[in-house]
Each structure stands twice: as C-alpha cells, then as structure tokens.
Amino acid sequence: MDTVHQHTDKSKDNESQMKFNWKLQPILPDEYTRLPSLEKSFIGILKDKKNISKVIVDLTNSLPTPQHLKRCSGLRIYLAYVNKVNGSQTNLKALLVENGFDISLLEDDYEIADIPSVAPRTKAQMTYALKYWPVNFHPNPYVEALISGSVFNDAQLRSLETYMKIAICIAEKSAVGTKDCNGSAIIVDPVNGNILSMAASSIDKHPMWHASMLAIDLVARLQGGGSWNLFNNAKDGTKIVESKYHNRMFPYYPECLNTKDSFPSESLLFKKPDQKNKNLKKKIDSKYEPYLCTGYWAILLQEPCPLCAMALLHSRVSRIFYGLSNPQTGILGSQAILHSIPGLNHRYQVWSSLLLDTCRKTLEKCRWIDGS
Ligand SMILES: [Zn+2]
Numbered sequence: 001m002d003t004v005h006q007h008t009d010k011s012k013d014n015e016s017q018m019k020f021n022w023k024l025q026p027i028l029p030d031e032y033t034r035l036p037s038l039e040k041s042f043i044g045i046l047k048d049k050k051n052i053s054k055v056i057v058d059l060t061n062s063l064p065t066p067q068h069l070k071r072c073s074g075l076r077i078y079l080a081y082v083n084k085v086n087g088s089q090t091n092l093k094a095l096l097v098e099n100g101f102d103i104s105l106l107e108d109d110y111e112i113a114d115i116p117s118v119a120p121r122t123k124a125q126m127t128y129a130l131k132y133w134p135v136n137f138h139p140n141p142y143v144e145a146l147i148s149g150s151v152f153n154d155a156q157l158r159s160l161e162t163y164m165k166i167a168i169c170i171a172e173k174s175a176v177g178t179k180d181c182n183g184s185a186i187i188v189d190p191v192n193g194n195i196l197s198m199a200a201s202s203i204d205k206h207p208m209w210h211a212s213m214l215a216i217d218l219v220a221r222l223q224g225g226g227s228w229n230l231f232n233n234a235k236d237g238t239k240i241v242e243s244k245y246h247n248r249m250f251p252y253y254p255e256c257l258n259t260k261d262s263f264p265s266e267s268l269l270f271k272k273p274d275q276k277n278k279n280l281k282k283k284i285d286s287k288y289e290p291y292l293c294t295g296y297w298a299i300l301l302q303e304p305c306p307l308c309a310m311a312l313l314h315s316r317v318s319r320i321f322y323g324l325s326n327p328q329t330g331i332l333g334s335q336a337i338l339h340s341i342p343g344l345n346h347r348y349q350v351w352s353s354l355l356l357d358t359c360r361k362t363l364e365k366c367r368w369i370d371g372s
Contacts (some may be wrong), residue, residue, distance in 0.1 A: 006322050011087045020157060022357070024321070025148040027333040027350040029340030032121050036129050040082040042092055044106035046075040062099030068119035070134035082112060122147060146349075161322055162293035163188060163299040164355045166198065167323075168362045171301045172252055174200035175211065175366040181308060182366050183301030185215035187317065189295050198220065198252040204369050205254075206368065212300060214310035218251040219293055293317045301359050303330030303352065309338050315348055320350045322343045323359025 036203040043289060056071050064079055065071050069076055085091040086285065089110050096103050102363060115133045120126040123144060145151045152160070163186050170184040177183065184197040197218035202209040206228070230253060242340045293315035303326035312320060331338045332350045341345050 019154060020161065022353055022355050023153070024149060024157070024160075024351040025083075025338060026354045027339075027352055028143075028146065029337055031118075031340075032125075032143060032147075036090075036116045036118055036120055036125050038114035039045070040112055040133060041115040042079040042082060042085070043113050043115075044079050044108075044112040045111065046076040046077055047074075047105060049075060049109060055105055059099050062096060066117075068135050068137075069115065070136065073134050076111070076113075077079055077106065078115065079117075081117070120175065144189060150293060159193060160299065160354055163195075164301075164321070164359070166195075167299050167301050168355065170198055170200045170252075171211075171362050171366055174202070175301070176204040176367065176369060177201035177210070178203055178369055181210045181302075181326070182368065183211050183273070183363060185211035185301075185308075186299045187215050187219055187293060188297050188299065190295070191318075195250050196296060197250055200254065201366075202254055204367075208307070209253075210305065210308050212249045212298065213311050214303050216252050216293060216311050218253060219296070219315070221251055223292070233239035254289040289318055297321065302326050303332050303334055306331050306338075311346065313338065313344065315349055316346050320348055320352075321354045322352055323354050323356055324363055325352060338365065 002189075006194045008321065009289075017103070046055060056075060059065075059071065059077070061078070069078055069308065074087055079096075080092060092110065093103055103163060111133070116129040116135055118136050120129045120135055121140070121143065123137075126135060129135045134341050142151075167184045167186050168311055170186075173181075175182055176182055181203070182201045184198070186246075187196045188194065189191070189196055197215045198212035199218060201209050201211040211227075217226050217228055217230075231330075293312075296317050297319045298306075298312055298317045298321070300322040301322065302324045303322045305326065306329065309331050327334045331337060333352055338344075339350055
C-alpha cells in the first residue's frame with residue numbers, strides 16, 4: 001500500500017541522529033498512513049465570478065458537499081461524485097434543475113476530476129489532498145507528535161534503549177523459538193522505571209511459552225496469580241529466580257538469565273519515582289484494583305505473533321515497543337494492525353524499530369527448535 005511520506009523536522013531529526021542511531025516508528029492505523037483515496041467527481045466551471053455566493057448557497061440546498069471538502073477552487077465548483085449520478089452529466093443536470101438550481105450559471109460542459117473521498121487525518125495527508133482539491137482539516141497535535149517522533153524526550157528514549165539492550169542480552173542468552181515467534185520480552189512500570197518481569201522465548205519447553213506470554217505470567221505471579229507452575233513443570237528443573245539486579249527484585253524466566261554480568265548498567269532504569277506520578281498512581285490504585293499489566297510498557301525484541309499480541313492486549317499494557325518486524329506472523333504492523341481493529345475493549349500504542357539493527361543481528365543468533 002502506498003503511504004504518505006511522513007513530514008519530519010529535519011533539524012530535529014539530525015539532532016536525534018547524533019544521539020541515537022535508531023528512530024522509533026509509530027505503528028498507526030492505515031487511516032493515518034495511507035494516501036487519501038480519490039474519487040472521480042463532476043466539477044462545474046462558474047461563468048461569472050460575481051455569482052459565486054449565490055451558487056454556493058443554492059448548491060448547499062440542492063447538493064451539499066461532503067464535510068471534508070470545500071465547495072470552490074477558484075471558479076471551479078464541486079458538484080458531486082460521478083458515481084452518485086451514475087456517471088451521467090445529463091442525470092446531474094436534471095438533479096440540479098429538479099432542486100431549483102440555475103444551471104445556466106455554469107459552463108455547459110462539466111469537468112471530471114479526482115477529488116479526495118475521505119477527510120485527511122494528518123498534515124501529510126492534507127498536503128497530498130490539497131494537490132487535488134481544497135479540504136477542511138483540523139490537526140490532532142498528539143498524532144502529529146507521534147508522527148514527528150517528538151512524543152518522547154531524550155531521557156525516555158535513553159531508558160527505552162537500555163531496556164532493549166537488556167532484552168537483547170536475554171534473547172542472546174536464552175531465547176529458543178520458532179520461525180513464527182522468538183525473542184524476549186520485558187515488562188516495566190513507566191511510573192518508576194522498574195522492571196517487573198523479563199522472559200526469553202522458551203518454546204522448546206512448552207508450546208505456549210513465548211516470551212510475552214511468560215513475561216505476562218510472571219507479572220501475574222507478582223500479584224498472586226499466574227497460569228503456569230514453572231517451578232515444577234520444567235523438565236530441566238528450571239526455576240523462576242527473583243533477580244537482585246540493581247537491588248530490585250523481579251521474576252524472570254528461564255533461570256539461565258540469573259546473571260547481571262552482561263546486562264548494561266543504567267541508573268536511568270531505576271530512577272527515583274516522580275512524586276507527582278507516584279501520588280497519582282497511589283490515588284488510582286486505591287480507587288481501582290489495577291488489572292494485571294494496566295499502564296505498563298512491554299519491550300519486545302520482535303513484533304509479537306497473534307498469541308503474544310492478544311495476550312498483551314488482554315493484559316492491558318499501555319505501550320509496546322519492539323525492535324524488529326515479524327513479517328511471517330506479526331500482527332502489530334506486518335500482517336495486520338491489531339490495535340486498529342474496531343470493537344476491541346482495550347487498545348495499546350505501538351512503536352517499532354527500537355535498536356532495529358542490533359535486534360536483527362540478535363535474532364539471527366537466537367536458537368530455533370527443529371522444523372523451523
Ligand atoms: Zn508469540
């Protein structure tokens with residue numbers, strides 16, 4: 001599908017490139033990224049400019065324009081989509097006359113032109129649409145910030161990079177998956193920066209032990225739940241071990257991750273909680289029992305498969321950041337955009353390309369079970 005070349009601020013881009021050799025890409029629904037579709041439309045040419053107000057008023061009563069279109073482009077007047085009058089100029093004239101419009105105000109022959117058939121959602125789409133016809137547009141500042149990449153500050157980007165470096169270490173040490181799903185997952189609390197759980201794909205031990213599935217189950221374990229008895233179930237006696245990495249306790253799986261030697265040291269990870277956020281969270285927590293991963297962020301080596309993406313959705317993480325696309329089975333950008341499907345009872349926001357090149361090299365080094 002054609003996509004709009006996203007507008008970016010060159011100077012900001014260059015500045016960012018100096019600090020990071022990767023750039024987060026928001027995974028947005030098609031309606032924000034595709035080129036606005038066009039539809040053949042009849043355009044009338046006004047004979048005398050002084051009649052423009054009368055023509056606009058009279059047409060508003062007989063043939064209203066779609067809300068996103070302006071009526072005029074100079075002396076050219078939007079009349080109707082060609083399909084609406086079965087492609088016939090004669091039908092259109094009959095309709096206009098029937099509605100009391102004086103067709104002698106327009107040149108006898110109508111033009112047929114491509115006109116945007118949907119409202120632009122972004123500045124880039126608006127720029128494209130304007131090449132064809134004047135449109136009404138109300139920018140959404142948050143969407144524009146997502147597209148330009150300005151939604152995160154440098155400290156947040158640095159933290160995300162560090163989380164992903166840990167995910168990369170985890171995957172290199174332990175991930176065993178299939179061509180459909182492999183890699184590692186970390187779940188963090190963005191309010192205080194703490195890691196809550198981390199896991200590597202362990203599909204050799206159980207078909208459902210994808211990295212995200214395990215990471216979510218470990219958070220559930222922190223809350224007194226959890227679906228799998230990882231202590232007793234593992235054939236090799238693997239146990240969940242609570243890590244004391246940076247003097248913080250969190251569960252992870254499998255046990256071979258029980259070393260901090262190769263993990264990056266990063267004070268940003270465990271920064272002092274922002275008092276304002278901490279108080280807000282306390283207030284929310286005291287009012288509503290938080291459900292599983294509500295408000296947490298997931299950092300994944302690879303775009304999740306349908307099983308993992310749905311588990312993350314049900315767990316209610318608020319944001320997902322992944323490194324590498326999963327063209328085979330990924331449904332957060334590759335095969336589908338799950339979070340844009342109507343009717344879901346929860347939506348997360350998604351970004352790709354976090355440390356993309358390193359993630360690609362790491363996945364190549366991961367282990368794969370036979371047959372994939
Ligand atoms: Zn998966």
